[in-house]
Amino acid sequence: MSMSVLKIIPADQEYVPSPEQQATAVAVFREMVPYGEIEATVYEDLEFIDAGQYSEAVLCPPCGKRVAVTPFEGSDPAQDWYRNLDQAITARTTPVRQFQTTCCGASVSLTSLQFDMPAGIARFELWAVDPDIVTDVKVALPP
Numbered sequence: 001m002s003m004s005v006l007k008i009i010p011a012d013q014e015y016v017p018s019p020e021q022q023a024t025a026v027a028v029f030r031e032m033v034p035y036g037e038i039e040a041t042v043y044e045d046l047e048f049i050d051a052g053q054y055s056e057a058v059l060c061p062p063c064g065k066r067v068a069v070t071p072f073e074g075s076d077p078a079q080d081w082y083r084n085l086d087q088a089i090t091a092r093t094t095p096v097r098q099f100q101t102t103c104c105g106a107s108v109s110l111t112s113l114q115f116d117m118p119a120g121i122a123r124f125e126l127w128a129v130d131p132d133i134v135t136d137v138k139v140a141l142p143p
């Protein structure tokens with residue numbers, strides 16, 4: 001049985017909200033997602049917040065190419081490159097800040113990568129499992 005996961009990350013990849021801000025974010029998120037598990041996660045370093053099985057492609061910043069990474073569409077080298085990227089970020093065996101792209105061989109920063117299905121790099125993540133989203137929540141955030 002498959003499950004869906006809704007992930008929300010800050011636009012600023014290095015941003016980690018204070019504990020009070022995290023509690024507020026969880027409370028607001030709970031209004032949007034009234035049922036099921038939700039959680040806020042803080043990572044020690046940048047984390048690859050991927051789209052799981054829905055990951056389709058990486059967009060190369062220097063050349064603008066869309067590098068497909070799925071078995072249906074992507075070449076074997078592109079799939080290997082993506083798998084290595086994911087594993088390098090997850091394993092943290094070395095500081096991962098620069099990558100060589102598979103399309104044009106450019107060296108790009110981890111934080112400049114963009115993804116065809118929503119994904120990103122972040123130190124903070126708010127997520128919900130099998131969210132049944134309420135879209136008409138009105139929230140007044142503290143100043």
Ligand SMILES: [Zn+2]
Pocket residue numbers: 060061062063064065101103104105106
């Ligand atoms: Zn490229």
